[in-house]
Amino acid sequence: MGAGLNAAGEAPALAGIRVLDLSRVLAGPLCAQMLADHGAEVVKVEAPRGDETRTWGPPFVGPDTSAYFTGINRNKANICLDLSTPAGQAVLTDLLGQADVVVENFKAGTLARWGFTDEQIRERWPRLIHCRITGFGTDGPMGGMPGYDAVAQAYSGLMSINGEPEGEPLRVGVPIADMVTGIYACTGILLALQARQRTGLGQLVDCNLVNTAVSLLHPHSPSYLMAGVDGKRTGSAHPTIAPYNSFEASDGAVFIGAGNDTQFRRLVTVLGAPDLGNDPRFATNRDRLTHRGALEDELRPRIATWERAALTRDLLALGVPATPIHTVGEALEDAHVRSQEMVVEVDGHRGTGIPIKLRGTPGSVRTAPRPKGADTLYVLAGLGYDAAQIDSLLAAGTVHAPGERTESR
Structure with a gap:
């Protein structure tokens, strides 16, 4: 779902960029949402079971959608597609053929098992930017191991420096490793898009939660690396500034x-x-x-x-x-926060605003998070599938779409 022209007649920064979001949970969806906010046309692919964050509540804002899910999935079209089937993989091939960027966070080896190795992707779609997000990466002693945000916080040492001096190590109160990985992934994609303008080639953008969490250890990491001083918990206090x-x-x-x-x-x-x-x-x-x-x-x-x-x-x-x-509620109701348009509403969806303010080509929140499969028919039609082909995919359970058939919306 790309954006149109802004009030000044300018297209948004990423107008014309097509992104395929194969990711779920947080880092990948956040990355894809950031690209969508700035005008990229993003298609989110959900398996028939759905992105598990749809169930991460309460609170819920619909029969099958948690508030959690809505925070990271706006401005995207949504197709429900079973990628574990040959027919689903054929549709994926067509989707990749139209994409500039693909974002995925499958377990290591999943895409390869379906016939999409890194080498095959690079050979078949040389301009495609492939962003892969994992817990530990795919190589090294822990390569391929699963990892959630809190695992990365613990493994990296981040939890060890969070909490009161005499208390237990604590997870940071937001999923910071996941969220910053999403931001790093978005940054990496933008770097790769810039490089593609010069070389004509895409590349792999490889991000993982543990690398991100280690990168966030400042100033504790230089204190250790330069002076051998290990980090300690200081509560809300700063380790090197007082008061x-x-x-x-x-x-x-x-x-x-x-x-x-x-x-x-x-x-x-x-x-x-x-x-x-x-x-x-x-x-x-x-x-x-x-x-x-x-x-x-x-x-x-x-x-x-x-x-x-x-x-x-x-x-x-x-x-x-x-x-x-402030409490979270006080912050979100604060006059300054509201003046910065950091609370937005569209089609009944309320969410946080866009923190990067581009004055000439600003981003925008255009559509609420879509129900699972809401745009399946629209996306397939855009790939050139005719009514008979779509009916066959629906009948086989390869794709799912709520409601009646429609070729557009």
């Missing part, structure tokens, strides 16, 4: 990050304790880290006398980063 932590105000929690000496002196001045700015224990960031406990003992009782809105307003006015710690 940089959550604090309790009189009416709730705030986060304050004074990243340099000037910001620190402005902070303590607002708190009515300017002398702390000249205290030799707190003179530099190195000093403040050395005496972090004493520093927070000075700050916490003072911060506790403030209402969070007043304190963060006064600090921000002086250039000191600070904010109330």
